[in-house]
Amino acid sequence: MxxxxxxxxxxxxxxxxxxxxxxxxxxxxxxxxxxxxxxGKSYASSAGQVQALAGIDLDIRAGEIxxxxxxxxxxxxxxxxxxxxxxxxxxxxxxxDGEDIAALDEAGLVALRRRVxxxxxxxxxxxxxTVRGNVAxxxxxxxxxxxxxxxxxxxxxxxxxxxxxxxxxxxxxSGGQKQRVGIARALVSRPEILLCDEATSALDPETTVSILRxxxxxxxxxxxxxxxxxxxxxVIREICDRVVVLEAGRIAEQGPVWQVFGAPNHAAxxxxxxxxxxxxxxxxxxxxxxxxxxAGDETxxxxxxxxxxxxxxxQLAAVTGQGAGRGRLRLVSSQLERIQGHSIGKLLVALxxxxxxxxxxxxxxxxxxxxxxxxxxx
Amino acid sequence: MxxxxxIDRLQQAFWDTVLMVSVSAxxxxxxxxxxxxxxxxxxxxxxxxxxxxxxxxxxxxxxxRAVPFIVLxxxxxxxxxxxxxxxxxxxxxxxxxAVSATPFFARIAEVSLREVDSGLIEAAQSIGCRRLxxxxxxxxxxxxxxxxxxxxxxxxxxxxxxAMAGAVGAGGLGDVAIRYGYQRFDTTVMLVxxxxxxxxxxxxxxxxxxxxxxxxxx
Numbered sequence: 373m374x375x376x377x378x379x380x381x382x383x384x385x386x387x388x389x390x391x392x393x394x395x396x397x398x399x400x401x402x403x404x405x406x407x408x409x410x411x412g413k414s415y416a417s418s419a420g421q422v423q424a425l426a427g428i429d430l431d432i433r434a435g436e437i438x439x440x441x442x443x444x445x446x447x448x449x450x451x452x453x454x455x456x457x458x459x460x461x462x463x464x465x466x467x468x469d470g471e472d473i474a475a476l477d478e479a480g481l482v483a484l485r486r487r488v489x490x491x492x493x494x495x496x497x498x499x500x501x502t503v504r505g506n507v508a509x510x511x512x513x514x515x516x517x518x519x520x521x522x523x524x525x526x527x528x529x530x531x532x533x534x535x536x537x538x539x540x541x542x543x544x545x546s547g548g549q550k551q552r553v554g555i556a557r558a559l560v561s562r563p564e565i566l567l568c569d570e571a572t573s574a575l576d577p578e579t580t581v582s583i584l585r586x587x588x589x590x591x592x593x594x595x596x597x598x599x600x601x602x603x604x605x606x607v608i609r610e611i612c613d614r615v616v617v618l619e620a621g622r623i624a625e626q627g628p629v630w631q632v633f634g635a636p637n638h639a640a641x642x643x644x645x646x647x648x649x650x651x652x653x654x655x656x657x658x659x660x661x662x663x664x665x666x667a668g669d670e671t672x673x674x675x676x677x678x679x680x681x682x683x684x685x686x687q688l689a690a691v692t693g694q695g696a697g698r699g700r701l702r703l704v705s706s707q708l709e710r711i712q713g714h715s716i717g718k719l720l721v722a723l724x725x726x727x728x729x730x731x732x733x734x735x736x737x738x739x740x741x742x743x744x745x746x747x748x749x750x
Numbered sequence: 751m752x753x754x755x756x757i758d759r760l761q762q763a764f765w766d767t768v769l770m771v772s773v774s775a776x777x778x779x780x781x782x783x784x785x786x787x788x789x790x791x792x793x794x795x796x797x798x799x800x801x802x803x804x805x806x807x808x809x810x811x812x813x814x815r816a817v818p819f820i821v822l823x824x825x826x827x828x829x830x831x832x833x834x835x836x837x838x839x840x841x842x843x844x845x846x847x848a849v850s851a852t853p854f855f856a857r858i859a860e861v862s863l864r865e866v867d868s869g870l871i872e873a874a875q876s877i878g879c880r881r882l883x884x885x886x887x888x889x890x891x892x893x894x895x896x897x898x899x900x901x902x903x904x905x906x907x908x909x910x911x912x913a914m915a916g917a918v919g920a921g922g923l924g925d926v927a928i929r930y931g932y933q934r935f936d937t938t939v940m941l942v943x944x945x946x947x948x949x950x951x952x953x954x955x956x957x958x959x960x961x962x963x964x965x966x967x968x
Contacts, residue, residue: 456876478880485878496873499968500891509887510877541968557877567876 403469403487404564404597406432406455411464413450413621424450425621428464432599434564437591439608439629440601441644442618448601451618452567455599456488457481468565486514489558493570495550497542497557503529504538507556514561528556531593532586548579555586559594566590568600572607584610605644609633609711617641630714634678634737650707652720652742660743669744670722672704673729675736679714684735691731692723700724756939760926764946766840767922770915771908774847778855778904783897785811785852786859787885797871797881811853819850819911823918830918843920847908855904862896863889895965902958906951923947 411428414421425447432438440448453459454466457473465472473484497506507528511521529535532552542550551571558566568587572580588611591598602608608615608629616626619640625632636642652660660672677683692701701721708717719736722745723729733739752760789811791797792804817825823846830845831837866889874888890897913924923943931940 458872458875482878482880485876490876492869492873494869496869498870498888498892500894513879513883513887543968561878
């Protein structure tokens with residue numbers, strides 16, 4: 373439900389803010405694309421040549437929140453780091469706004485990095501500088517005048533909700549505040565692209581939510597492209613528009629988040645989704661039988677929603693009709709989410725005797741009979 | 751116990767020691783820090799990679815560190831004459847003291863610089879820092895507490911080493927202690943000198959520790 377509200381809010385906010393944003397920085401809305409072409413990366417290690425990335429072809433669009441997910445060692449961090457050339461690809465190309473970044477000299481690279489902000493898992497703040505000093509550094513090294521720096525640092529601190537914390541040293545801040553400083557530092561150069569390297573992995577769940585909300589807010593207000601990597605599917609679900617799943621350095625699958633969540637094709641995706649899914653309740657597992665025994669047995673049916681059909685409880689009740697006995701249609705458990713306006717998840721229902729499970733098939737994207745339980749036990 | 755002449759002599763010796771140690775410590779900082787930065791950044795994977803030159807400089811630094819100070823003092827006499835224009839006195843002792851202290855301090859500062867989290871360098875690169883910006887805004891300020899701690903150790907070591915400067919007629923507290931205490935069996939003078947040295951070393955150590963604590967507390 374919160375996902376729904378946020379999504380609705382997002383559309384309206386973009387349309388409201390778009391003219392203002394366009395007036396402030398005319399090129400902003402168009403810039404911020406990344407394209408990987410046949411990208412590969414290999415390292416020489418003690419165990420020989422290690423292929424970290426291979427055959428990566430991807431397009432990241434301007435203004436979207438793009439998620440890169442994979443298990444540890446899948447190559448997601450390497451992939452992200454090729455965008456601002458903290459790592460150089462071994463083969464293939466990276467194009468930022470259509471420009472091949474492999475050829476850049478130090479000056480070109482510095483210019484690129486001012487257009488591409490980065491936020492780190494462990495914040496990487498300078499302990500010898502105050503919050504203000506950290507956020508100001510990108511502008512100082514760019515040679516901006518002091519007054520301009522002060523103004524923009526104030527703006528950035530306000531944007532991340534740290535007004536008044538400017539003179540504090542990072543060691544006095546909480547993890548969430550440190551990450552806000554990291555975000556302010558990344559944004560103060562007004563980049564088109566923001567790279568987030570496991571930006572919430574070192575934070576507790578509550579702080580994670582607030583940082584993700586901040587990132588979504590920034591994406592909405594400034595119209596910048598956000599590329600984030602994570603090993604948590606919940607982060608992807610929370611804020612991403614599209615996602616790519618990496619496995620062993622290759623693309624396992626990619627698409628809009630609701631599609632990948634609704635119908636994960638690759639084993640790696642399914643494994644990553646596992647923590648978000650409930651299994652069959654234990655008491656039911658023990659009572660479940662393959663065949664119908666008594667006349668009063670209920671049929672346990674799993675209805676899967678992959679984003680095409682929306683669960684319609686009225687219809688469900690209607691098709692199960694006037695079946696005899698108690699519990700002609702009981703909802704046993706449900707796990708439905710709304711992702712990008714699509715209903716994704718599962719309903720587990722118990723059908724009383726006399727109701728044909730086949731009748732439910734048109735109402736869900738997939739239906740599966742799990743087995744039978746003796747209703748008298750309940 | 752102490753004659754007025756002896757008190758004068760001790761005073762003179764105290765200021766000779768302070769002069770020798772502070773001038774050569776100043777040189778050790780001015781040369782040692784850039785040397786340490788070079789040793790850290792020019793290694794493989796550093797921001798100014800030059801592995802061959804790094805190895806050569808590293809070997810030279812080790813060479814100087816391997817030579818005992820008293821040997822260095824004598825071996826450097828031609829060089830001292832060239833630089834200081836004399837081979838006796840306080841200024842003649844400053845040259846070998848500085849030559850000995852610089853590689854010592856550089857190695858200690860190098861350790862502190864190496865301990866700067868590579869994530870900070872990466873972050874600095876990601877915000878558009880050039881390599882010299884990284885040295886100035888990241889490496890040096892982040893390593894500063896460690897460098898100051900190392901500098902304290904260097905100064906204390908130099909106060910000890912300056913005792914040998916008497917060999918080139920430089921005077922100083924150590925020289926007084928050896929000549930009066932050891933060679934003339936004047937125990938009182940020796941004990942007084944030792945007490946002054948203890949106070950001097952304690953003052954240096956306390957100041958260094960205080961500065962490090964202040965920096966670490968932020």
